Amino acid sequence: MSPGHVAIVGAGPAGMSTAIAANKAGCKVTLLDEASRVGGQIYRRPISDVVAASFTSRAEQKRKAGLLAGFGAIASQIHYVPEAQVISAFAGPELQYVSNATTHTLRPDAVVLAAGVREKMFPFEGWTLPGILGAGGAQSILKAQMTVLGKRMVVAGAGPLPLVVAAQMLRAGVDVRALALLNSLAAFGRRPLSLLNGYEAVLDGFGYLATVLLANTQRLKRYVPIRAEGRRQLEAVTLARVDAKGRALPNTEKTIETDVLALNYGFVANAELAAMFGVEMKYGDLSGWHPKTDAFGRTSVPGVFACGDMAGLRGAFVAQSEGSIVGNAAARFCVGDRPETQIKETKTRARHQRFQKVVASSLTLPTGLWDLSLPNTTICRCEGKSKKDVLAAFDQGHLLINAVKRNTRCGMGWCGGRSCLHTVSHMATLRTQNAPPEPMTARPLARPVSLADLANAVTGEADAT
C-alpha cells in the first residue's frame, strides 16, 4: 500500500517538524511556504551571509540550528516549494497555490495547516504614518537582513515580544527611546512554579531584560500610544497611561520624538485556509478565530489537520513538538490508521503549554484599547474606512463581521481583512458585550494574485500526485 501524500502549509517550527515526522513515516511530503527560506517568522535567517552577526540569544540560536539541521537532512527527500502563495482550499482535500507565476493544484491524502499568526495592533490617531510597524516585523527585518530601521525607536506592546525586540534593537545599536509595556512582566514572577516549565524562554528573557536595564532604557509601565504625528513619516509619538479597562488617564501624556514606532499587542491566527476548508472554528481572546483541533491536530474535517500557533497561540516550543505529533498522525491517517500517542513529544508539549498559560495572562488586552481612536481614525487601511464608518454600520444593526464587511468595505482591500477585521471584531464586542458569534467567511482567493497567474494553470499535475 502506498504510504500516502501529506501537504503542509507553512515552514515555521510547526511545519518543519511536521515535514520531518511525515517524511520519517514514509510519506510523500509537499511543503508550501510563502517565504524564500524555511524558518517561519521566528527562525528567520539572513538572506545574505555577508554579515553573520546575530542578536538573538545563544539558546535560541542553538534551537534554531537543531531544527534547521533536522530539516536539512530531509530537504532533498521532500517537495519543498518556497515563495508559494496558497490561494484556495477545497474539500478533498485540495489545495491551489501560485508559484513562479503559475497556478498548481494538489490533491494530497492529508493537509496540515501550520500557517502561524500575524501581529495584532490597535488603531490610534496617526497610526497609518510610515515608520509605524509591527515589532515582530521590525525584528524579522533585523534577523533576516541585519538592518536597523531607524536611529531612534520606541517599542510598545503587551506580552514578552516587545522586551525581546527592544533588547535586540539595543544590541544592534539603535537608540531605543522608550519601552512601553501594557502589562507588567512582574506578573510572571507571581507563578514561579509555572515559570519552571518554560525555563528555556525564561533564561532568554532574563538576558533580554538585562540588556534593557543596562542600557537604562526609559520604561513606561501601562503606557500605550494614543497619537502619532509627522508629515510624510513619523516624527513623534504621544503615549498615555491607561487604567485597568484600557482608558487613557488624563495628564499622563508623554511625547517622544522618534523615527520608528514598533508595536506588538499579541497575535491573530492566519486561519483563512482553515475557514475555507470549512473546519469548525473556535474563538479565543488570544488569537481570535482559529481551527478547533484535538490532541493530534485533527480538525472537524477528515484529512485536514492544524498545528502550531494558528491552532491557538502557544509559541515556538509548543509548535515544534506539536509538529512531530501531527506529522505522525497525518501520516497514519493516509493509510487509514488511528493516531498513536507519542509520549515524549506529548510531555514536552504539555510542559510548554503550562508555561504558555502564564505568558497568555500578559497578552490579555483591556477592551478600552479598541476605543482609543478618534472618529476619523482609519480602521481599514486598505479601503480608507474610519472608526465613524464602522460605528455607523453598528448603528444600522450590522454587528456581525460579514455584515460590517459588506456594508463598509472594511476587509475588502488588498490585505483581505488581515489588518483590520480583528479590530472590527473587538469594536463589535465592546458594543455588544458579547464574544463575536461567527468568523469571517473565507473564500478563494486567499491572496491577491494576477489573472495571468491564474490563467497560467498547470493541468494534469494533480492526478499525478
Next chain:
Amino acid sequence: MGCQKPVSTEGAFEFLFDEEPVSARKGQSVAAALMQAGQYCLRIDEFGVPKGAFCGIGFCWECRCRINGVSNERACLAIAQPGMRVETQEGLE
C-alpha cells in the same frame, strides 16, 4: 551580549529611489534599505494618505510601490538589486 552593529559596507551597491541614489547591501529588501536611509514613505494612497511598510512580512500590502516600472510590488519582500529603479506610487495603479 556585547553591542554588535549590523553596519557593514561589504557587498554594498546603489539603487534609485525617486531618481535619488540609495545605498543597499546584498540580501536587503527594498523597504529595509530605504528605511535604513531614513525614507519611510513608499506610497500616497488613493485617499492622499502617506503609507510605508507596516507588517514587514508581506501580508498587509501597505508598502506597495513601483519597481522597475511595475506597480504594486511589495517593498518588504522585493530584494534590492544594483541599479533598480524604485518609485513612490500614487493613488490606485
